[in-house]
Amino acid sequence: MQPAVDILQDKDVFALTDKGDHELHRTGTALSPTELEVLVLVDGRASVADVVRHARGLERQVVLAALHRLVTGGFVASKAQVHADVIDAGDFFESKLSPAVGNDSGAHAEADQTHSGLQQQGYYVRISRRARTVRVPTAGRKITVLAVDDDPDVAKLLGTYLGFEGMEARIATNRAQIVAGLRQAPPPDLVLLDVMLPDVDGFEVLARMRQHPALKSVPVIMLTARATREAVLKGLHGGADGYVTKPFEVESLIQAVRVVLGLSTEASSNPFGSEQDEMDADYRRKLPARLDRIEKRQRDLAAGIAPAGGLEELQRELHSIAGSAKMFGLPAASEAARAAEAFLEPFNAGGNTPVAGDWAAFKVLLERLRRAAS
Secondary structure (H helix, E strand, C coil), rough: CHHHHHHHHCEEEEEECCHHHHCCCCCCHHHCCCHHHHHHHHHCCCCHHHHHHHHCCCCCHHHHHHHHHHHHCCCCCEHHCCCCCCCCCCCCCCCCCCCCCCCCCCHHHHHHHHHHHHCCCCCCEEEEECCCCCCCCHHHCEEEEECCCCCCHHHHHHHHHHHHHEEEEEECCHHHHHHHHHHHCCCCCCEEEEEEECEEEEHHHHHHHHHHCCCCCCCEEEEEEECCCHHHHHHHHCCCEEEECCCCCCCHHHHHHHHCHHHHHHHHCCCCCCHHHHHHHHHHHHHHHHHHHHHHHHHHHHHCCCCHHHHHHHHHHHHHHHHHHHHHHHHHHHHHHHHHHHHHHHHHHHCCCCCCHHHHHHHHHHHHHHHHHC
């Protein structure tokens, strides 16, 4: 009998079903690491050959076997069978013209387009892997979570909710605080790790933890306001136990925390409505001052008097608001900040400086953000 995986053809294209989309947004995926990676790569555009090529470090037969299990499990289906691609991250693998014979420039162009496609924004996931064992609470010892986020308001929010769950929260917003939080005894039972931090990359922190004898087994859930397939795969390859995109519902994140730690996922009975209202009001009070700083930095950059790295700092501040405003009751501000951040992305990526016309267009986006924040 012909092996099931041999039925898959290189040119076949698969897309996520509703079940597959749900698997990327559930707390406690039952998929194996290989199946999860292949599921992330399936986008309704990539052929089987594309998925095999970009499943890093996995042999062809292993990828095909995982893809076949996803098909038989109902997580993915032929593109023709799926009427709507629920998660559409843009042109992951675009159609390309065949290069002229003897000219390898087309191959380079294909590689560039593929890399660009992986970096498309708008990919939202909430992945959390179940703990291998069920954790039994120890009398007299609280579970400790190190919550790392570049936005102090988000870090405070996470700390408050973790406290409602009876956990001890350590808060960190930069490299020095992360180091202190990891060194403090006892070591944290879990780390919630923001990807974009002011003075260190979250993936670097993850890599160093996985190399450290005392920290390599500590579960890590990555948090980010800007998700791409490339970033999600990087986190999973780096040993992350979960990946959650911002803005998120804090209750859902707490559920993911409990799943990764092997705790009961029963909803907490602690009331937190009034606390949330107070944090929302505090965030709204402080937001105008943040926007004042953003607008001043933009004026300094346009005038050529901003310090080195000013454009990157400007994008980082917008990134922070994009990931946090919705969590404090300002969804329109999150979207407006995301649009302004996306405007700056190609300039930072290419090392270019916006000119007068660019700044005029950017100021329109800032005005939209200001209105959304009021």
